[in-house]
Amino acid sequence: MTEHGPKRHAKNPLQRTRLPLLPPSARSRRAHGLTLAAASGRFMLQCCAECGRYAYPARDACPHCLSEDLPFRDAPPRGELLSETTIQVTSDPYFRDHMPFRSGLVKLDCGPVAVVGLHRACGGPGSQLELSLQIDRAGQAVLFAKPLLETPDMENDPQWRELTAHPKDRRVLISDGRSPVALPLAKALARAGASKIFVGVFDRWKPFETEVAFDAIDGVECVDLDLTSERSVQDLARDIGAKVEILVNTADHVRPSHLFDAGLTNSAREAMDVTVMGLMRLAQAFGPIMRVRGADGFAGAVAWVNVLSVHGLSSQPKFGVQSAAHAACLSLSHWLRGELRQGGIRVINSFCGPLDTEWYQTVPPPKVDPRSLADAIVDGLIRGLEDIYVGDVAKDIEARLFDNPKAVEREAGR
């Protein structure tokens, strides 16, 4: 059984806010194959293309046949615990803040033996364990083992919580309440235990019919936020910046267009202003405070989610402006990730295919129900992912980009 985590309570104003530290982040280049897998929640280890045997830790030649062909492949995420320890003393400053640390030696079903972090609910040596690759606070992949069967309140295990961005007891800002994903997202976050959900609304002088639905969700508060206005973004950060532990940027600006349309640059500028510059304004206002709050107690700042179009990875001619804007957002997100990593804040990008909403009316199915996107985002937070591909179109593009990016480019828009 896992004990209940401490509930959020008002902070003692006389206490100093602990500053975030990072776990050891040095890794060999080869070990980043694990990072790639962990980012999207896959369990992959090196598997020799010649002799078929798995190898771990990451290396540059197969220890069985010395083949250099050691691609990372999906591996069965199971193993047996051989031995364990609970570390009480460490010389590493980050882990000093996270003692005790339970770790174990696991014989993986696919062969190798691995040192892993152990969930407290795991039994002792001899136990069968479920393994996953997780992105830690430093952005690096680590192995973590949980028992095969879920037990109540598993999300409260302190080690596991460090490897995820669970909304439970955390306060969330959804940047654009007018986005079709905002309402289902607020509902999903509330279900996951978020203690407060701020919903940004721009142009409050325009009708906002969904406000009633937002108000009906426990813990939701609509706030003024216009990503195209530096002042608006800064003002909101002054108000609630220190209360946002998870930020989800849902802003988008979809306008089908043709590259040779007259006046395209104007609508492109609008799109860029909302998406790219909006993300930058958000980053400038909320990034610094979130970054210093990465270790602010059990429910400190933990994640930044960008809701991106999968066409940011590969242009879709009908939505060329949006594709370009999201490509720029993707680049910006990597910059932001580098900055926020210093505070242990995870930057998650969700890549979504066309939504089943008004602007994609003419796009044939399959399309993504905004509720599915919302659920995928919350699932990504709970599992601590970094890249989330939502919907058949996004998964298709992900797989095809991996296979042959040129083919994706040539076939775009057909």
Add this chain to the structure above:
Amino acid sequence: MVSPRARQNYDGVVLAVPVTVPYQRYSIETAHWWMGRALRALADGAGISHRDFDGFSTASFTMGPDTAIALTQHFGISPRWIDHIALGGAAGIVAIRRAARAVQAGDAEIVACVAADTNQVDTFRKTVANFSRFAQDASYPYGAGGPNASFALIARHYMDRYGATREDFGKLCVAQRENALKSSHALMKKPLTLEQYMSARAIAEPFHLFDCVMPCAGAEGFLVMREDSARGLGLPFVRLLSAIERHNAFPDDPVQERGGWLMDRDELYGMAGARPEQMDFVQTYDDYAIISMMQFEGLGFCGIGDGPQFVRQHTFTTDGSFPHNTSGGQLSAGQAGAAGGHLGITEAMRQLMGIAGGTQVKDAKLGLVSGFGMINYDRGLASAAAILARA
């Protein structure tokens, strides 16, 4: 496989001038300073100039970025044979093996073998954090427990499998402290009781405070030469009878429960023409008591898995039934980095020369020293041992 061929013996190879530069818990000096002290003591002990050392073998974790070649210029020597042995706790034995062959072949006349490490306030953390690629990738990020955590996993498994208890580990630790109190070199000056051992704070279960060595600064050294050379210089010496090393033994054991000694011990005793029970003392590499027990098993003092029983049946002080780590070992003398792998060698030399002072084992004629090192990922990779004899 290379066909098994009888190894050339070490006839005529001797070790002389055991040197220990007194350890300090923390030092503001560099490893170079410590090595310089050791070299000076070797030269003074041999009664010759350090420039007369034509062989130079070094070991250190904290000398970076320098290795033996840089140190020749640093110390003003012009050797014709050098070696830098990055094998941690096995470096001392391996240094003996290589130096022995060099002097046998005539590649060098006198090899100064020195190991030195400093311990500045943040040295240990940096050493652990940058120990190896596998450790960096796959063990350090899991709580950064360092060797304590890695060996805790080995110890816990050994306890589960063979019934060892904390009391068994404690018995070895307490005996070594008793030995240390009789040694002038040991950093630990206070007695240790089993109760104190048992009730100490946890470090990484099953390890508690007194299971763990204390990192410190220090240096050890000795000279390897032919018997003729030692006699010519008028130096007392001990004979090298045999020595083994083995690396990454038993890679398929899921958890380390035996070291490489098991693979080569017949050769060790065969070359020496001796049996385990003839040893008057044993100096194991005691980064943890569990590893000493694996050495008892691997070196044939008891069967595999019989370590706990062996510990319960014996006493380990200098006057005990099985004199062990007579200077206190690293657990009580301090763990001076790579010098920790040389500590047992210089102590064995003193025992066999009859100059061990308060820790002298009565009538010691034959002694075994073993080394162990490099927890690259989940296990110690290097194991080594040597049998030394009174001249």
Add this chain to the structure above:
Amino acid sequence: MSGYILGALAAALAHGSVRVVDLTLTLSPDFPTIVMPPELGQSAPFRMERISHYDVKGPAWYWNNISFGEHTGTHFDAPIHWFTGRDLPLNSVDTLPPADMIGPACVIDCSKQADEDADFLLGIDHILAWEQVHGRIPQRSWVLLRTDWSKKSGAAYANLQSDGAHTPGPEVEGIRFLVEERGILGFGTETIGTDAGQAGHFSPPYPAHHYLHGNGRYGLQCLANLDLLPPTGALIFAAPLKIQNGSGSPLRVLALVQERSTG
């Protein structure tokens, strides 16, 4: 002689017998702009991004970059703004005759009607009724429709419903009358457009734009403080930015009002 008039004006201004009334709303990022269907081009709202604030980007000075559409906040519409005025001479803000930037104003107070009906429309009858009291509207004068709409803010100001904006403005015949029968210089409102919120459904659509600009006349919108003006006698200063080929611009609109007690 002109020296005498201006000297007297300066003295009156110094003395306070002529007041300066600011008819301008503050340009701010959250001020509503005209809303078009989203697939059409949109007017950019007012935005301000800091260049420096006595900081590393400029240690001793404070300044900003600003951006906005030509038709943002209190602004001026030039004839070239509408297709009906596209071929007229001097139809853009940069070629606008400077003399047209200063003119007398007639203020028609419809604040009561607008308060009762957001869709209030100014018709000929209202104009004639006003003239009954205040006299005939002189040629080349501004006609300002007072609705007190500028006292509203946010959603109430924009008053957007699912069928579009609901704000007062002129009837088709009303604006035609002012332009064609009275020869006004321009027409000003307190709302986001010179036209009513629902004027897209009129025939022709947006009649104020259609007739004003088609006849080389001007528009002023998002005016404020019309309640501080007398029905007649105020002098309006409305000088838009000199933007090459510009269709309009935000501007500072000032009115000179002579105090009755001293008049």
